[in-house]
Every structure is written in C-alpha cells, then in structure tokens.
Amino acid sequence: MPTLRALECLIAVLDAGSITEAAAVLHLSQPALSHQLAALEREIGAPVVERLPRGVRATVIGRAVEADARAALAAADRVIGGGRAAARGDGGRLRLACAETMTAGLLAPVLRKWLRHSPSVEISLVEAGSADELARLVESDRADLAIGPRPTRWTGAAEVIGEEDIVVVLPPGHRVADRDHLTFADLRDEPIVHFHPDNGLAVWLDTEAARHGVALAAVMRTRQAATAAQLAAAGLGIALVPVTALAAPLPGVLKRLRPNLSRDLLCLIGIPGDPLVRRFVADVLRRGIPTTAAVNAKLS
Template structure:
C-alpha cells in the first residue's frame, strides 16, 4: 500500500469521478485506475462501485476512506515537522473565521503570514462559531476565530480570548428611528433581522433582550452579515452588528444601545498544532498589544 494510492482513493471519493480525480492528481486516468485496482486486489475488497453514470464508495470504501485520510495527514505532518526542524515552515494552514471578526485584521494577518511562510498552502473558510469549533476538533480547520456570548467558552479545543465588544443596532438611512442612542425596550416593537435561532451570533442578542425583560420578533433569519445588511438597507428591519464591524457599512445608521448585547472573540486551535498553525498563532500573538 502506497501513499499515492491513498491519494487517488481520496480524490475519486471526493470527485465521484475517475476523470476529474485524475486531473486533480495530474496523472492519466488509466494510471489512476490501475493503481486503485492494484490496491483493491491487495485489500481483497472493492472500494468503488462503478457504473456508466456514477462512481460511489462501497461499504468497504466507506470504512477505508477515513483511515486513508488520516494516513495522508500524518505523512504531510511528518514532512512539515522535518522541514520545521530545519527552520522552514511548510505544509497547509486551514483558517476558519466568523464573517464579523473584528478583533484581528484577518486579511492583513494572512498577507503577513504568506510573506513570512510562502511555502505554506493557506485556505480560509467562513462559517458560524459552532461549526468552526467542530471543524477544529475534527482536524478540518487548524485555527479559527469565533464570536461567543460572554459566559460561553469553546469546548474541546485550545483557545485564547482576543477581546470583547458591544453590539449596535443598524437601520436604513431613512428609518423612522431618528436617534443615536436608545435601549433594547425601545426597539422591542421593531422587526429584527438576525442570525438563525441557536447560532452563537444570535444568542448574544437573545440573552440581552431576555435580561432586559423584552420580547422581540425576528421574522428574517440569515446566515451571513452581508445578507443581514442587504435586508436592513431595504428597510425590512433592525440588524445587530458588533460596534467594531458596523463602520464597514457607512450608508447605514448606527444606533448605540445603553444595555447593549456583548460578545467575546476567541482564537481556537487543535491540541497539537502543526508547525504552520503554530507559526500563525505566534504571528497573531505578536501583532496584538
């Protein structure tokens, strides 16, 4: 069993197509098919069901795939550790971030990291805090930036608090609320645009309204801050954004809240960070006061 064979299996599993898998691996299809067939003979089991229309994993293939990925990740890690011992950082760095991260200028941090470590392959995923915690636990993301309610802590990962901040209400420029500051009770009759119920980005607002003894309606649930802002611009309701993030939308009216919801941003990572992830954590630590 060879690492290249494992790469071919993973590629076919992820593309569901031998031709596309061969293109991804930069090899002719006949060579890829031959190597997978040789691996299947060695294992004594077929890994894929092949028809004229589709390719899918057999039960044996489903069982084999996670172990194949683990082997490839371990090999990549071994190469990265050897390179790091010689003073060179290489490998991959998978970063995750909530869309409204504000404690760190993430584009600048990624730019600086790439300049320092050009042989690291960087990827970025935008998702909610709960999903990012799961991805870090499972190894799909190396480091991630979260936003959680003040009393919440990420579980099962290493973490560092980056700072907290208040949320503000944002409304369309022609909204009837012609105030610069108010409280949550004064907003209770307004329709709200917020993240889906249960999401960390929603919880901080829900907890603040509950603490104020106020009920509100959220007829519009969104999955991204940009979509929230688009709906706010159309006058469909009131949005809630971090105060440090809201200035990115100068066309919206910002209303500060005397009893504002708050959130805390966290940086999280796996219990055994790779050399590439360790270098990123060090860069973030050195860039903050």
C-alpha cells in the same frame, strides 16, 4: 525493512567505490559501515557489493536496488526539508475555521498578510455558524485553529483575542436615529433583520433581548452579519451586528447599545506547540479586534 542508514551506506559506497572513503564521508568507522551493508544484504538475501582488491563495485542486485535507494533517500530529505520549512513558516499546510460573521472583518487582513509573505504555506478555510461548531471542528482534527466567540464547552488551549461590541444598524432617517444610544426596549416591535437559526448569533441575541424583556421580531433572516447590516441600512429593518462585520462605506446609521452588549472572541488551538499555528495565532492577536476609536469613526 532496510533502514535509511543502510541505504545511505550503500549509496555512499557506490559513489565512492571504496568502503574506506565512504566511511569517511559518513563519519562512520569501517566496521560500522560494513555492519550496515551486511544488515542490508541479509534483508535482501543477496550481496549488493563485490569486494575487489582495490575498492568495491555494485553487484547485479546492488544495481537493481540503487535507483530505489536513491529515491528513498531523496524522499527522506524532502520530509526533513518540508518539516523545517513549515517550522520556519515557509511551507506546510494550515487548516483554519472561522465564524462566518468574522471572516471578512477579522480574519481577511491576516490571511492577506500570509498570502503575501508566506505564499508557500497552503491555507484552507472552513466557515461555521456557531462557536460550538468551531469547537467540534478542532476537537475532531478537521481544523488546526478556529477563530470565533467562546463556545459552550472547550477544554483545549485558547487565546483571547479581545472583546467585540454589538452595535445597532439603522436606515437613515429612522425615528430613533438621532439618539446617542439605544436600549433593547427601543427595539421592541421594530422589524429586525435577524440571523438564520443555524447562526449562533440568532440564539445569543434572542437570549440577550429576552433578558431585557424584549422579543426580537424578525422581518427576515440572513446567515451573514455584513448582509444584515447592508439590508438594515437599505431600510428593511434594524440589525444587531458585531463590529467585526462592519465595512465602510455603510449607508446606514450605527448606534451603541446601553447597556453595552459584547462577547469574547477566541482562538481555539488544536496543537499549541505547532510553530505554524503559533505564528498565525500571534498575527491574529497582533491584529486584534477593531479598536474603539475605529468603531467610533463609524458610529454617528
């Protein structure tokens, strides 16, 4: 198969009409350029240029391959240009995965910034119901970066975004709405707007409640934490919701748990050295999890 260098030499010679001038343009010696042409002619099995008393010209074979040679060189330029653009953050494709409870509250602001400032970067997003599913997406090379809670097992690169609190959402006028905080004991026998079993929050919250001797009584289930908060605020029950899922205005009452219930949120990174991935991770870390002050403003 001919090398790109040999094709570059052919096109330079055809454009210049002279081996001497083509060699000067490519910063090659004349013997080195002639060697490239000879290798191309051996590969094809026929001469591609004809030596004249003054200069050279393409043979019939040379004219036949000229268009494809130019196309191959243009394609190679696009490869290099696309790679450089991706390294600058001006192009490329970024495959993201995110816990479905966190997409709107945590990831959306970062995505909005990227769509505004790096519109040529193609971004795809897959949502997952559990941290372990997120880890599998990155491990199987279906995502370059995953954002969510800490998975059961992860041996790759990761960056801790921060610690996320879980809060209780009550309907207005609920019997415990005037308390400063709630415990799991306060939730015993209360109707809970819970999460679908496929959502990792369901198992985790059930496990944490069991540690406090409480079984959460699910009155209904949803996959989305934002939906759970809205349903609880509407009077269908009580919801335990991550702060990243809360969006103002919420017509409900928010209370902290005591002891505090929280979880680490991480960026699981498939290719740590990728410049595009590094830039996105940096923006996620810079954005961070809603601050305590921001949460306090929402809490009663």
